[in-house]
Amino acid sequence: MKNDILYLVMPAYNEQDNIKSVIVQWYPVVEKIGGDSILLIVNDGSKDNTYKILLDLQKDYPQLKAIDKPNSGHGATLIFAYQNAIKAGADFIFQTDSDGQTDPDEFWLFWENRHKYDFQIGNRCKREDGQGRIFVTRVLRIILWLIFRVSVVDANTPFRLMNADRLNAILQVVPKDFFLANVLITTIAVKWEERFIWYPVTFKPRQAGVNSINFKRIIKIGVKSLKDFGMINKRLKQDVKTLNHHQ
DSSP: OOOOOEEEEEEESSOTTTHHHHHHHHHHHHHHHOTTOEEEEEEEOOSSSHHHHHHHHHTTOTTEEEEEEOOOOHHHHHHHHHHHHHHTTOSEEEEEOSSSOSOGGGHHHHHHTTTTOSEEEEEEEEEOSOHHHHHHHHHHHHHHHHHHOOOOSOTTOSEEEEEHHHHHHHHTTSOTTOTTHHHHHHHHHHHTTOSEEEEEEEEOOOSSSOOSSOHHHHHHHHHHHHHHHHHHHHHHHHHHHHHHHHO
């Protein structure tokens, strides 16, 4: 029986102050799992030395893979990373961010239950990233209920272990440039009644640097996403009708 292959993926944008310490923290996960498991970091067109640092670190970390691409935003970079992992033969994909806000020790519960659930997503019960972002998460939960009629506890958590095959099925209906990619993936997984569970996770302040998305931009992204969510929900309903017709 072959070992399960994990791709631990992170998007990175202007994280030169964080990236080395984050790799030191998370690399032992893929090292312990072994086999063909990979820590995949996608550099989203950083303007600092993030990618140069990644290339240097690859020499000392054989299961680290760095990919550079033009800047396209967080969501599109996530989708790019997910698709890359799927094409490379990953059985499971774990996503977190490269700013050091998550705890690798909390990963192992997810890994132990990987065959019980296809989507295991963290619920940020202990958040230290500001009241503004907590407020946005609560508003987003209401919006998702109003549009999709599903209860989503914490849709955008960057701490999630996903079955690659089931993730690939959901990606077929997610626009490649959708900024809130994780939100949509979570929502569809709940709506499709996938094998799904939430686990409480901690969420620390970023280790260093400045978040590239400020509160004003969050509001702008949210307004645009309202329209996009409505269009995608209509598409999901049409897909269900088509399926029922053929049955």
